[in-house]
Amino acid sequence: MRQLYDQLKDTYRLTEYGERHPGQAAAQVPAERLTSLLTQLRDAHGFSHLVLMTCVDWLEQGQFQVTYILHNHTRRQDFILKVRVDRAHPVLPSIHTLWKQARVYQRELHEMFGLEFPGSPGIDEPMILESWQGPPPMRRDFDTRKFSEERYSHRPRSHSEPEARMKEQLYPED
Amino acid sequence: MPEDKEIVTPVPPAERPEWVKDERTLTNSGLPEEERDWFCDARPRRAEKSWRVVENFMNWARAHSLWILAFGTGCGAIELRPLVTARYDISRLGMQMRPTPRQASVFLIGGYVSLKTLKRIVRSYEQMQGPKFVVAVCSCAINGGMYWDSYNTIKRIDEYIPVDVYVTGCMPRPEAVLAGFNLLKKLIREGKAEGQNLYADKFDWFKANQKQVITDWNMPDYNW
Amino acid sequence: MNIASKLIWAFISLGVVTVWGLTLGGIVYKIFARVQGRLGPPVWQPFIDIFKNNSKRTSISHGIMYYLGPVFRIAGGIGTYMFIPVLFGSAHFSNFSMSGDLLLVMYFIFFGQLGMALGAGEGGHPYSAIGVSRGLAQMTAFEVPFALSVISLAMQYKTLNITDIVAAQQGGFLNWTLFTNPLAVAAAMIAMLGMNMHNPFSIVIAPQEIPIGPPTEYQSAFLGLLATNRGIFNGAKLVLFMNLYFGGATNLAALVAKTFCIYMFSVFVGAAFPRFRAEDSIRFFLKVPTLVGIAAVLLWTL
Numbered sequence: 001m002r003q004l005y006d007q008l009k010d011t012y013r014l015t016e017y018g019e020r021h022p023g024q025a026a027a028q029v030p031a032e033r034l035t036s037l038l039t040q041l042r043d044a045h046g047f048s049h050l051v052l053m054t055c056v057d058w059l060e061q062g063q064f065q066v067t068y069i070l071h072n073h074t075r076r077q078d079f080i081l082k083v084r085v086d087r088a089h090p091v092l093p094s095i096h097t098l099w100k101q102a103r104v105y106q107r108e109l110h111e112m113f114g115l116e117f118p119g120s121p122g123i124d125e126p127m128i129l130e131s132w133q134g135p136p137p138m139r140r141d142f143d144t145r146k147f148s149e150e151r152y153s154h155r156p157r158s159h160s161e162p163e164a165r166m167k168e169q170l171y172p173e174d
Numbered sequence: 175m176p177e178d179k180e181i182v183t184p185v186p187p188a189e190r191p192e193w194v195k196d197e198r199t200l201t202n203s204g205l206p207e208e209e210r211d212w213f214c215d216a217r218p219r220r221a222e223k224s225w226r227v228v229e230n231f232m233n234w235a236r237a238h239s240l241w242i243l244a245f246g247t248g249c250g251a252i253e254l255r256p257l258v259t260a261r262y263d264i265s266r267l268g269m270q271m272r273p274t275p276r277q278a279s280v281f282l283i284g285g286y287v288s289l290k291t292l293k294r295i296v297r298s299y300e301q302m303q304g305p306k307f308v309v310a311v312c313s314c315a316i317n318g319g320m321y322w323d324s325y326n327t328i329k330r331i332d333e334y335i336p337v338d339v340y341v342t343g344c345m346p347r348p349e350a351v352l353a354g355f356n357l358l359k360k361l362i363r364e365g366k367a368e369g370q371n372l373y374a375d376k377f378d379w380f381k382a383n384q385k386q387v388i389t390d391w392n393m394p395d396y397n398w
Numbered sequence: 399m400n401i402a403s404k405l406i407w408a409f410i411s412l413g414v415v416t417v418w419g420l421t422l423g424g425i426v427y428k429i430f431a432r433v434q435g436r437l438g439p440p441v442w443q444p445f446i447d448i449f450k451n452n453s454k455r456t457s458i459s460h461g462i463m464y465y466l467g468p469v470f471r472i473a474g475g476i477g478t479y480m481f482i483p484v485l486f487g488s489a490h491f492s493n494f495s496m497s498g499d500l501l502l503v504m505y506f507i508f509f510g511q512l513g514m515a516l517g518a519g520e521g522g523h524p525y526s527a528i529g530v531s532r533g534l535a536q537m538t539a540f541e542v543p544f545a546l547s548v549i550s551l552a553m554q555y556k557t558l559n560i561t562d563i564v565a566a567q568q569g570g571f572l573n574w575t576l577f578t579n580p581l582a583v584a585a586a587m588i589a590m591l592g593m594n595m596h597n598p599f600s601i602v603i604a605p606q607e608i609p610i611g612p613p614t615e616y617q618s619a620f621l622g623l624l625a626t627n628r629g630i631f632n633g634a635k636l637v638l639f640m641n642l643y644f645g646g647a648t649n650l651a652a653l654v655a656k657t658f659c660i661y662m663f664s665v666f667v668g669a670a671f672p673r674f675r676a677e678d679s680i681r682f683f684l685k686v687p688t689l690v691g692i693a694a695v696l697l698w699t700l
Binding site for chain 2: 427431434435436437438439440443446447449450453454455456457458614615616617618621
Binding site: 129130142145153 | 329330333387
C-alpha cells in the first residue's frame with residue numbers, strides 16, 4: 001500500500017506512514033483535508049466500507065485523535081486514518097453524507113468524548129447515558145471512581161475469610 | 175415478627191395540586207402538568223395474609239408454579255437459556271418464562287444494572303402482581319462486581335427494589351441458579367418472601383433512592 | 399329425574415370434565431416434553447397453576463367489560479358443556495340434552511370468544527383489539543367447514559338432537575359416522591385443529607407473537623378463570639366430537655379412551671408443524687376443508 005500513500009501524500013498532506021501487516025496501513029491527515037480524502041478513497045480507490053470511527057484522548061498533548069478505518073473489499077486492504085484536533089475546541093467535519101452509519105458513530109463520540117460534528121443528524125439524542133448531566137465520561141480527566149463513590153452507595157465489605165473457614169470445615173485436624 | 179404500621183411520608187399541603195384527594199395521594203411529579211391525573215395516584219398497599227392453613231396451601235402452590243419474567247437485564251440473561259433446555263429443565267419444577275410482567279411472579283435480575291436498565295426494571299417490577307419475588311444473580315448485583323467503579327451502574331440493587339435471594343458467581347452455573355431457586359421456594363413456603371409488603375411499607379425510601387439516580391423521571395411515581 | 403337432582407348431577411359431570419380436561423392438558427405437556435427429551439412438568443401442573451393464579455393478592459382491572467370478559471368466556475364453556483349428553487344411556491350423565499341442542503352448542507362455542515373480544519377491547523393497551531380480532535377471524539374461518547359438516551350430519555340422521563345421533567351410531571364399529579359419512583368427519587376434524595389452537599393455528603394464544611390482547615393482559619384471578627375454562631371447553635369439544643362422529647360412549651372408561659385419542663390427533667399435528675399467520679390460516683380453512691364439507695353436504699342431498 002506504499003504506492004497508494006505516495007500517490008496521495010502530496011495532495012492531502014499525509015504524514016507518518018505505518019504498516020503492520022501487508023494489507024493494513026496507517027497515515028495521519030490534517031482535519032481540513034479529511035472529507036476530500038475520504039471521498040477520494042471511497043470513489044476512486046475502492047475503499048467502500050467504513051469499518052469504524054473511534055477516538056483516543058491524548059491528555060498530555062492536549063489533543064483528541066479521531067481514527068477512521070476504511071476497508072477495500074476487492075483488494076482486502078485496511079486503511080487507518082488519524083486526525084488530530086485540539087482538545088479545547090474539538091470540531092470535525094461530519095461524514096454522514098458519505099456513509100450513513102457515521103451518524104451513529106458520531107452520536108456516540110459526541111456523548112462520550114464531547115466531540116462536535118456540526119450537521120450530523122440526531123447528534124444530541126442520548127445513546128447509552130440517558131439523563132447524563134456530567135462531563136463526557138470517556139475523557140481521561142474524568143475520575144470515574146470518585147464519581148461513582150460519591151453518587152452511588154456501596155455495599156460495605158464483608159470480612160468473611162472464606163479460605164480460613166473452608167480449611168477449618170474440611171480439614172479440622174490440621 | 176411484629177407487623178409495623180405503614181410508614182407514610184405525606185405530601186405537604188403547599189405542594190399539592192388541586193386534584194389531589196388527600197395527603198397520601200401521589201403527585202406523579204415526573205409527568206407533565208396535563209398528564210398528571212391520568213395515571214394511578216394511589217400508593218401501593220400492604221397485602222394481608224389470610225388464615226394459616228389457607229396461607230400454607232397457597233404458599234405451596236406459589237412455590238411449585240413460579241413464573242419467571244422473561245426480561246434479560248444483563249449478562250445473566252444468558253444463564254436463563256440453558257435452564258430451559260433439556261439438560262437442566264426448569265419446566266419439571268413448574269417454572270416457565272412469561273413475556274409480560276402482569277403474569278410473572280419472579281424477576282431475575284441478571285448481572286449489572288445500568289441507569290437506563292434500572293428505570294425499566296423499576297417499571298416492570300411495579301407492574302408485577304401479587305406476591306412477587308426478586309432473585310439477583312451475579313456479583314454485579316451484589317456489590318457492583320466488575321463495574322464497581324463505573325459511572326453508570328448501580329452498586330446495590332436492594333436499595334431500589336427489594337431482593338429475596340442473591341446468587342453469587344460471574345456467571346453462576348445453572349446448578350447454582352437452581353440452588354438459588356430452591357432457596358427461594360423454601361423461603362416462600364416458610365412465608366418469609368414478602369418483598370411486596372416491604373416495598374409498600376418503605377415506598378418513600380425506595381422512591382427517593384430511585385429518583386436520586388434516575389434524573390429524567392418522566393413516568394408516574396408508581397407504575398401500577 | 400326431577401330438576402333438582404338433574405341439576406346436581408349436571409354439576410358433578412361438570413366437575414368431572416373440568417378435572418379430565420385439565421389433566422389432559424397436563425398429559426399433553428408431559429408428552430411434548432418427553433418428545434423433546436426433557437422430563438416435563440408433573441401431570442397435575444395445570445391445577446397448581448390455577449391455584450397459584452387464584453391466590454395472587456392483587457389484580458388490575460381496567461373497567462367492567464374487562465372484568466366480564468373471562469366471565470363470558472367461562473359462561474360459554476359451561477353452556478357448551480351443559481347441553482351435550484356425556485354418556486349414552488345414563489340418566490345421571492346426560493346433562494340437559496334436548497332436541498335441537500346441536501345448534502345451541504354450536505352457538506355457545508362461538509359465544510365465549512365473542513365475550514372475550516368485548517372484554518379484551520377494554521384492556522390497558524390502546525391496540526389490544528388487534529390481538530382479539532385475529533382470534534375472531536380465525537374462529538370465523540374454521541366455523542365454515544364445521545357448520546357444513548354439521549349440516550351434512552343433520553341431513554344424514556334427520557335430527558338435530560345429539561342423543562338421537564348417538565343412538566343411531568350404536569351397534570358396532572361400522573355404524574360410526576366415521577365410516578358412514580367420512581367426508582363430514584374429515585371436514586370436522588380439520589376444523590377441530592383450529593378449535594384446539596395447537597400448531598399450526600396457535601397464533602391466537604401465543605403471547606410471544608403480539609404481546610397485547612387477552613394472552614398477555616389478563617392476570618391473577620382472571621387468568622385462573624381462563625385456565626379453568628380451557629379445561630372445561632376442551633373437554634366439552636372432545637365429548638361433542640366423540641358423540642357426533644365416533645359413536646359416543648356408554649361408560650366413563652370408553653369416554654376417557656376415545657377423547658384421549660381424538661385429542662392426540664390434534665397434538666400429533668401440533669407437534670409436527672410450525673405456526674401459520676392469521677391470514678394463512680383463514681385461507682387454508684376456506685379452501686380444501688370447505689370443499690370437503692360442501693361435498694359432504696351434496697352427497698346427502700342427492
